[in-house]
Amino acid sequence: MITKIITKLTFLIVLFGSIQMQGQEKVYNGNPDTSFETARNLAFNQQRKAAQDTLINILSKYPNYNEIRSFLATTYSWDGDYKKARKTFAVVLEKDSRSQDTWIAAIKNELWADLPYAALEMTNNALKKFPHNAEFLYLKASAEESTNNPLDTLSTIQSILNQNPDDQKAQDYKKSLNTLLRKNSIGINASVDLYSSVFDPMQYYSIKYSRQTKYGSITPKLNLNRRFNENGAQFEVDLYPKIRKGLYAYVNVGVANSFLFPDVKYGAELFQSLPKSFEVSAGFRTLKYSSTTNIYTGSIGWYSGNSYWSFRPYFTPGETGTSTSGTLTYRKYRSDADNYLGISVGMGFSPEFNQFAFSATDPAIVNLESQKFNIGYYFTTANKQNAWGVQMGVAHQEIIFDQGNFFWIYSLALSWDLKFK
Structure with a gap:
């Protein structure tokens, strides 16, 4: 019995000593x-x-080395561990505000x-300690913009320009805000289709007004067409x-x-937006003629960067089966969404875009061959107020009434939009 007790005590002493030695080995x-x-180079x-392990090891001996703790919090933030970063930053600011x-x-x-x-509240607290500091004012503007307060954002940016009228970053920011504040626009589209045979030229015009709201955009339009020696409006x-x-x-x-x-x-x-910068959609269109x-x-x-790819198929059920068509679109953006080069190729016939094929007496024929390239x-102008295309x-x-025979269609379209507050 005594031997067993001595054995157990010896085991506990050895285990405690091993743990103590391991702890001592971790001392920085x-x-x-x-x-x-x-650690910075590793990060x-x-x-x-590895960088975080090194930083934590240093702090075990130098807990008041605030620059190291602040950098540790920054690495947490880079990793997306915002809650852990927030707690670590709070420790530093409590010691050194x-x-x-x-x-x-x-x-x-x-x-x-x-x-x-939360960011806005922090910037206001920081500005009490560092009044008129441009860096904090920029952060405040970013927070205000993210809370959908463009007018407050503009006021903050203007305070930077009041101190330094030559601040190019603030000037550019102000221009972008003025563009954002232009929630109204009017626009005119004009296009013409020229046919190699059968049809005379067809003209299309559209007048629109658009308004951006916090719930989304709304755009009423008046469409005017000159086709088959007739005029029509929609x-x-x-x-x-x-x-x-x-x-x-939509x-x-x-x-x-x-x-x-x-x-x-x-x-x-x-x-619906998806990870990896993808977006998918699904919907329908309905056209009511005689049928x-x-x-x-x-x-x-x-x-992908400044590039955008999109593929859109169309499926149109009919008496002769389901017609299928599709369009592949590529856009190369420049400074913003209003400045880009666009290319599209398509195959198949879709009545959404070929509405001239239907009349009040003819049934919809959709199983036609078609290839197109645009x-x-x-x-935009320098102030982003006028957009051209x-x-x-x-x-x-x-040909819809002579299937098996084809014509060529050559199209030209011009557009102009004026944005205003």
Whole structure:
């Protein structure tokens, strides 16, 4: 019995001693500045776990080395661990509230965490300690913009320009805000289709007004057409309601009293953002002439840098089967969404875009062959207030009443939009 007790005590003493020795081995004994530099190099070379281990080891002996703790919090923020970063930044600011770099990093952490109101509160606190500091004013402007307060953002940027009228960054920011504040626009589109045979030239005109709201955009339009020696008009409305972050819809309704247009048209589509800069959608279009045509469509889009790719198929059920068509689109953006080069190629016939094929007495024929190519260039004036566009296209289209024979269609379109507050 005594032997067993002695054995157990010996085991516990050895175990305790081993643990103590391991703990002693973890005690930091190096040069903190040299180790800090090493940790920084590791962090900047995508070895953040090793960098964090080194920083924590240094802090075990130098807990008041605030610059190291602040950098540790920054690495957490880079990793997306915003909550852990927030707690670590709070420890530093509690000890040293005059550390400007820590304030900046902590505010950016809230912005990256998509907590703009928390970031705004922090910038206001920082500006009490560093009045009129341009860096904090920029961060405040970013937070205000993220809370959908462009007027407050403009006021903050203007305070920077009041101190330094030559601040180019503030000047550019102000220009972009003025563009953002232009929530209204009017626009005119004009296009013509020239046919190699059968049809005379066809003219298309559109006048629109658009308004951006916090719920999405609304665009009423008046479409005017000159076709078959007849004139026709159509009124339609496009809506892009926001549902939640990453999800929005497209809704369209149109009416007309001319055979050049469907009597009634309507459609809807849902768009959902996906990881890796992808977006998908699914919806329908309905055209009511003497009979009703339903078109089912969707899209898959991908943003890569300043490039955008999209493929959109159309499926149109009919008496002779389901007609299928599709369009592949590529856009190369420049400074913003209003400045880009666009190219599209398509195959197949879709009545959404070939509405002239239907009349009040003829049934919808959709199983036609067609190939098309379009190229367009869109640009704005220096102040972003005027947006212009020119588009040219060519299509090889099967004749609707003489299937098996084709004509060529050459298209030219011009557009102009004026944006205002």
